[in-house]
Amino acid sequence: MSDKPEENLRRREARYDRERRVRLKVGEDVETLEEVFDGRTLMTVMHMLNTGRLKELQGAVKAGKESRIYHGIDPKGVEVAAKIYLTSSAIFRQGRLKYIRGDPRFKDVPRDTRSLVDQWALKEFKNLELAREADLAVPKPIYVEKNVLLMEFIGKNGVPAPQLRDVRLQAAASWYEKIIGMLRTLYDKAKLVHGDVSEYNILVPDGYPVLIDFAQAVTVEHPEAKEFLERDVENLNNYFNGLNVRTRSFGRIFKIEK
Ligand SMILES: Nc1ncnc2c1ncn2[C@@H]1O[C@H](COP(=O)(O)OP(=O)(O)OP(=O)(O)O)[C@@H](O)[C@H]1O
Ligand SMILES: [Mg+2]
Structure with missing residues (x-):
């Protein structure tokens, strides 16, 4: 501590300000959170x-x-x-x-x-x-x-990064292949089917796709896994057909025994 009284006062005030700011922040959070939650x-x-x-x-x-x-x-x-x-x-x-x-x-x-x-x-x-x-x-x-x-x-x-639907794609066909590749890997390696693939559930942070929203995803053993996967591919095909990309049928992409 300095022995100059004004200096001490200034420091005390600065500390008080800091603490109050932090408390206020927490206080504000609680208030806004309480309204919502x-x-x-x-x-x-x-x-x-x-x-x-x-x-x-x-x-x-x-x-x-x-x-x-x-x-x-x-x-x-x-x-x-x-x-x-x-x-x-x-x-x-x-x-x-x-x-x-x-x-x-x-x-x-x-x-x-x-x-x-x-x-x-x-x-x-x-x-x-x-x-x-x-x-x-x-x-x-x-x-x-x-x-x-x-x-x-x-x-x-x-x-948040933009959703796929808000991004103007250069070379849309390669994006299509990239995302189909992700669904493949998800199926083959993670043994999962996403179940809600769409241009909303893909974010584009830096020129590559990030798949989000996985709560409904099921393991490949799920009795309806194939139907969910087929729907995912259809959604993707519909979106990319709209961008004039030549898409592939579900049967040609995934050869899965029923
Ligand atoms: N990890 C994340 N980082 C940044 N933004 C995110 C993240 N996860 C989700 N979002 C944003 O929140 C939106 C909704 O997220 P998500 O799809 O997971 O929730 P949801 O319950 O399915 O909502 P909705 O009913 O709108 O689809 C996303 O489209 C995205 O814009
Ligand atoms: Mg979603």
Whole structure:
């Protein structure tokens, strides 16, 4: 400490300012989070903040029907994406059951919707892990707790990378082949079928495709895996046909025994 009283006062004020700013930040987060989240989700997010999984959680970058994506910062200052699954929706339950039943990893389907939503988040986490192990470009999964999934942020400075549908492609045919190749690797190496492939669920951060949104992805043993895969290829073919790319039929790409 300096022995000049004004200097001491200035320092004390600066420290007070700093502390207040930090407290305010937390306070603001709680306020904005409280408006959006139910108590359980808020507790989960606070737990992540308090245990050093997250340093900050900032505004929503995208609000879907059943999840919201937030931009966050981890304790090292690295950007992360927090996908928060909204709980308590009967539609959620109806629509999701078929992707959980039939997947040998999830034998017991929880009765209550909250546990089902938690399992849905865990399912996305595990699917992302399998896809990463197969060296596919997907967001790196970081942590999952209850209905909150932390993963690598695909984008920069809080702005998510554009979706494929918003990108003007040079040499669209090679993009088509590249994405079909990803579905192949997903099937052959990760033993997964995505089940919701579209121009919305592919982000383009730096001139290459990143496949996202893996909660509904199922293992190849799932009784409907082939139907899901066929639908994925059809979606992709429809999109690329619209860009005048000559696409290939499902049967020519995947030769899978029924
Ligand atoms: N890891 C990520 N990094 C950056 N942005 C992301 C990330 N994951 C998702 N997003 C953004 O949030 C949007 C929705 O994410 P996602 O598709 O995983 O959720 P969803 O529940 O399927 O939402 P929707 O119902 O809108 O499809 C994405 O299209 C993308 O813009
Ligand atoms: Mg999506």
